[in-house]
Amino acid sequence: MDRAARLLLAVDRQDGCCLWCGRRFGALIPPTTDHLVPRLKGGPSITANEVAACRRCNTDRGHTGPIEWLDECRRRPERSPQTAQLVTLLDELDAELDRTGGRRRARQYLTSQLRRLRGRER
Numbered sequence: 001m002d003r004a005a006r007l008l009l010a011v012d013r014q015d016g017c018c019l020w021c022g023r024r025f026g027a028l029i030p031p032t033t034d035h036l037v038p039r040l041k042g043g044p045s046i047t048a049n050e051v052a053a054c055r056r057c058n059t060d061r062g063h064t065g066p067i068e069w070l071d072e073c074r075r076r077p078e079r080s081p082q083t084a085q086l087v088t089l090l091d092e093l094d095a096e097l098d099r100t101g102g103r104r105r106a107r108q109y110l111t112s113q114l115r116r117l118r119g120r121e122r
């Protein structure tokens with residue numbers, strides 16, 4: 001599956017809305033590929049690590065971790081992040097990385113992000 005097809009899949013999975021701000025994609029708000037585990041942190045270019053984000057969110061997030069960025073979005077009134085969807089995607093990515101093995105750096109990074117998330121739910 002090529003990059004464009006994976007992006008369409010991500011848009012579909014998110015019901016046509018940006019994961020971080022909740023705005024609906026369209027001609028004025030085109031979707032872009034964003035990575036749950038940033039590529040800089042060893043995040044792979046696979047479906048499970050790719051989400052659809054508007055250009056603004058993608059640019060503003062930069063290499064920020066998904067949980068830190070979620071917190072940041074929650075603090076901003078103009079953004080309504082899809083939190084439940086994000087948690088599901090992170091769990092699925094975790095399972096996928098476990099299944100496929102390797103990518104130790106990405107796995108360690110994701111584990112620390114999930115720990116951060118879970119630590120706060122308790």
Ligand SMILES: [Zn+2]
Pocket residue numbers: 018019020021022023053054055056057058
């Ligand atoms: Zn957005």
